[in-house]
Amino acid sequence: MSIEKFQNIESAAVPIPIENVDTDQIIPARFLKATTREGFGENLFRDWRYDKSGNPKADFPLNNPKFSGAILVGGKNFGSGSSREHAAWAIHDYGFKVVISNFFADIFKNNALNNGLLPVQVSDNFLVSIFKAIEADAGTLIKVDLEKQEIRLLATGESEFFQITPYKKECLLNGYDDIEYLLNIKEKIAQFEKSRT
Amino acid sequence: MAGKTLFDKIWDAHVVDKIKGGPSVLYIDKHLIHEVTSPQAFAGIDSRGISVFRPEQTVATPDHNVPTVDQHLPIKDELSRFQVNKLTENCEKHGVTLYGLNHPYQGIVHVIGPELGITQPGMTMVCGDSHTSTHGAFGSVAFGIGTSEVEMVLATQCILQPKPKKMRISVEGELSEGVTAKDVILYIIAKITASGGTGYFIEYAGSAIRDLSMEGRMTICNMSIESGARGGLIAPDQTTFDYVKGREFAPKGEEFNQAVEKWRKLKSDDDAVFDKELVFEAADIEPMITYGTNPGMGAKIKDHIPTVEEVDPATRESYKKSLAYMGFEPGSPIEGREVDYVFVGSCTNGRIEDLREVVKFVKGRRKADQVTAWIVPGSKQVEKQANEEGITAALEASGFKLRQPGCSACLAMNDDKIPEGKLAVATSNRNFEGRQGPGSRTMLASPLAAAAAALTGRVTDPRNIN
Ligand code: SF4
Numbered sequence: 001m002s003i004e005k006f007q008n009i010e011s012a013a014v015p016i017p018i019e020n021v022d023t024d025q026i027i028p029a030r031f032l033k034a035t036t037r038e039g040f041g042e043n044l045f046r047d048w049r050y051d052k053s054g055n056p057k058a059d060f061p062l063n064n065p066k067f068s069g070a071i072l073v074g075g076k077n078f079g080s081g082s083s084r085e086h087a088a089w090a091i092h093d094y095g096f097k098v099v100i101s102n103f104f105a106d107i108f109k110n111n112a113l114n115n116g117l118l119p120v121q122v123s124d125n126f127l128v129s130i131f132k133a134i135e136a137d138a139g140t141l142i143k144v145d146l147e148k149q150e151i152r153l154l155a156t157g158e159s160e161f162f163q164i165t166p167y168k169k170e171c172l173l174n175g176y177d178d179i180e181y182l183l184n185i186k187e188k189i190a191q192f193e194k195s196r197t
Numbered sequence: 198m199a200g201k202t203l204f205d206k207i208w209d210a211h212v213v214d215k216i217k218g219g220p221s222v223l224y225i226d227k228h229l230i231h232e233v234t235s236p237q238a239f240a241g242i243d244s245r246g247i248s249v250f251r252p253e254q255t256v257a258t259p260d261h262n263v264p265t266v267d268q269h270l271p272i273k274d275e276l277s278r279f280q281v282n283k284l285t286e287n288c289e290k291h292g293v294t295l296y297g298l299n300h301p302y303q304g305i306v307h308v309i310g311p312e313l314g315i316t317q318p319g320m321t322m323v324c325g326d327s328h329t330s331t332h333g334a335f336g337s338v339a340f341g342i343g344t345s346e347v348e349m350v351l352a353t354q355c356i357l358q359p360k361p362k363k364m365r366i367s368v369e370g371e372l373s374e375g376v377t378a379k380d381v382i383l384y385i386i387a388k389i390t391a392s393g394g395t396g397y398f399i400e401y402a403g404s405a406i407r408d409l410s411m412e413g414r415m416t417i418c419n420m421s422i423e424s425g426a427r428g429g430l431i432a433p434d435q436t437t438f439d440y441v442k443g444r445e446f447a448p449k450g451e452e453f454n455q456a457v458e459k460w461r462k463l464k465s466d467d468d469a470v471f472d473k474e475l476v477f478e479a480a481d482i483e484p485m486i487t488y489g490t491n492p493g494m495g496a497k498i499k500d501h502i503p504t505v506e507e508v509d510p511a512t513r514e515s516y517k518k519s520l521a522y523m524g525f526e527p528g529s530p531i532e533g534r535e536v537d538y539v540f541v542g543s544c545t546n547g548r549i550e551d552l553r554e555v556v557k558f559v560k561g562r563r564k565a566d567q568v569t570a571w572i573v574p575g576s577k578q579v580e581k582q583a584n585e586e587g588i589t590a591a592l593e594a595s596g597f598k599l600r601q602p603g604c605s606a607c608l609a610m611n612d613d614k615i616p617e618g619k620l621a622v623a624t625s626n627r628n629f630e631g632r633q634g635p636g637s638r639t640m641l642a643s644p645l646a647a648a649a650a651a652l653t654g655r656v657t658d659p660r661n662i663n
Binding site: 018019024025028030033034035036047052075076077081085086088106107110114165166167168177179181183185188 | 213214216217218219220222224233234236237240241245247250261262274276277279280283325326327341342343344345346348349352353354355356357359361391392395396425427490491512514515518608609610617627629630631632635636
C-alpha cells in the first residue's frame with residue numbers, strides 16, 4: 001500500500017482564516033466510529049459547515065460557491081488537539097492536496113505527510129498575502145511546486161520557499177510510505193533488539 | 198561536550214537507525230491501542246499480508262467509544278459495537294493482549310498503563326492518542342501517534358520520527374493550599390499558549406514538581422499536548438519507584454532492585470543544554486479555570502475574562518469568536534457563573550486520588566439541585582477501589598452520578614454528551630467547540646474546582662468553601 005504520488009498543483013484555495021483550528025472541528029469525535037479510512041470528507045468541519053438540522057451554513061467558506069480548489073488555507077496552529085489521523089483523512093478525502101498555514105501542530109503535520117497531503121508552512125507575512133489575494137479574487141491561483149519547495153501567488157508573483165525534509169519529499173514525490181521503509185529494515189530492527197539484552 | 202538531557206538519554210538509546218536528511222528509526226518498547234485509532238492500522242497489516250511483529254509489546258483496551266452504563270449488556274449503538282468488536286477480532290487474530298469491556302483491567306489506556314505497571318521509567322511508549330504524554334510522568338518518552346504510525350509499530354515495533362527540540366519548565370517553591378497539579382498545568386499553558394510547546398518535548402522539573410504524587414505528575418504530563426508539545430516527562434525518583442513497585446507487570450524481587458539502580462541514572466545531566474528554559478514560581482499559582490475554546494485560554498478563577506484590548510491584536514478576531522461561542526462577555530468576572538454540568542473523569546483527572554479529593558470536599562453535603570454531576574472512574578480498578586473505600590456511596594449520597602469507566606464526556610463519542618448551550622465544569626483536558634457534544638460549553642478545572650461548582654451550582658474558587 002503506497003500513498004498517492006504528489007503532483008505539483010496550480011489551484012484556487014479555500015480560506016479558513018481562523019487560529020487554532022483543532023482536530024475536533026476538522027472531524028468531530030462522533031464521526032470517528034468508522035473502521036475504514038474512506039468517507040470522512042463528508043463530515044469535514046461538520047459543525048461549522050452544517051446547522052443542527054443538517055442544512056449547510058451559507059457563511060462557511062466550504063459552502064460558499066465562490067471558493068473551490070485543492071488547497072486549504074488556515075490560520076496559526078492548524079490541526080492542534082488530538083492525534084486522530086481521521087483529520088488528515090477527512091481533508092484529503094474532501095479533495096484537498098495541500099494545506100497552508102503559518103504554523104502546524106506536530107502530530108497533524110506527520111499524519112498529513114503520511115497520507116500524501118502536503119502541509120506547507122509559510123511565513124506570517126506570506127499567509128497574510130495569501131488571505132488578501134483570495135479576498136481580492138476568490139479564484140486567484142496558487143502554485144505549489146514540491147520539487148522546488150516553492151509556493152507562488154500567480155497573480156502577484158510573490159513566492160516563498162518552504163521546508164520539508166529530503167526524506168519526506170522523496171516519499172511524496174514517489175508515493176513511498178514509511179511502513180515499506182521500515183519493513184525493509186526488519187533484520188536491522190531484530191539485531192537492535194538483540195543488542196539491548 | 199555538553200551533558201545530555203533525560204529526553205536525549207532515552208531517545209538515543211532507542212534509535213535503531215538514522216535516515217540521512219530525514220527522521221530516526223525509533224524503537225518502541227510498549228504500544229497501547231484502543232478501538233478508535235487502530236482498526237485502519239490492522240486493516241493495513243492484513244492487506245500487506247503480514248503479521249504483528251512483536252504482539253507481546255502491544256496492549257489493547259476499548260475506552261473512547263464504550264458506554265458508561267450497563268457495560269455488561271451488548272453495546273446498543275451499532276457503529277460503536279462494531280468498532281469495539283473489531284478490536285476484539287483484531288487482537289485475537291494477531292495475538293495481542295486485550296482488556297475488553299468487563300475485564301477487571303479495562304479502562305482509559307492512560308490510566309491502565311501506569312496502574313498495571315506496564316509504564317516504567319526509561320521506556321519509549323506510543324499510542325494512537327495524543328495524551329500518551331501522560332506516561333512521561335514515570336520518566337519515559339511517551340507520545341501520541343497517528344494511525345499510519347500505529348500500523349508501523351504493529352508491523353515493525355518502530356516508527357520514523359524527527360527528534361523534537363527540548364524545553365525545561367521548572368516550577369519552584371511550594372504550592373499553596375487548594376492549588377493542585379491541574380492548576381499548575383493550566384497555569385503553564387495559559388502562560389505559554391496552546392501552541393507555545395509545539396516542536397518541543399518538555400521536561401518538568403523544580404521542587405513543586407518533585408513534591409507531587411505520581412497522579413499529580415501524570416496530570417501535568419497529560420496536558421503537555423495542550424501546549425502543543427509532543428510530550429512531557431519528569432525524572433523518576435523514589436516517588437516513582439514506590440508507585441511502580443508491586444504492580445502487575447512491574448519487575449519483581451531482585452529484578453526490581455536492579456531496575457531501580459538503572460532508573461536512578463535517568464535524569465538530565467547538570468550541564469545539559471535545553472533549547473528553551475522557563476521557570477515559574479509555585480507561589481504565583483492559584484486555582485485556575487478556562488473561559489475560552491482552547492486550553493490556553495485560562496485564568497485564575499477569581500480573575501476576570503480578558504478584555505479585547507488585553508489580548509494580542511493578531512488574535513483578537515479568534516478571541517471574539519471564541520467568547521461568542523462560550524456566551525461570555527470580555528472583561529466580565531469568571532466566578533459566579535451558573536453551571537449546568539460537572540464532569541469529573543478522563544485520563545487527566547479520573548484516578549483514585551482525584552476521586553478522593555472530590556469526596557473529601559463533598560462528603561456530607563449535597564450538590565446544587567440544578568447541576569448534573571457525573572463522576573466517571575478512569576478504570577475498572579479505580580471503580581473497584583472507589584467502591585471499597587466508600588467513595589462511591591458517599592458521592593451518591595451527595596447527589597453525584599457514578600458511571601462506569603471510559604473516556605465518556607471527555608470527548609462525547611458515546612451518549613455522555615453535554616447538551617447544546619449547557620455549561621460544564623470538567624476535569625478533562627480539552628475545551629474545544631463541541632468537544633463534549635455539539636454546542637456544549639466547557640470550562641476546564643481541577644477536581645476541587647469541579648466539586649466546588651457542583652456544590653454551589655456556580656463557578657467557585659474552591660478555597661471559598663470551608
Ligand atoms: S479521556 Fe479524553 S483525552 Fe483521555 S484518552 Fe480518553 S478521550 Fe482522550
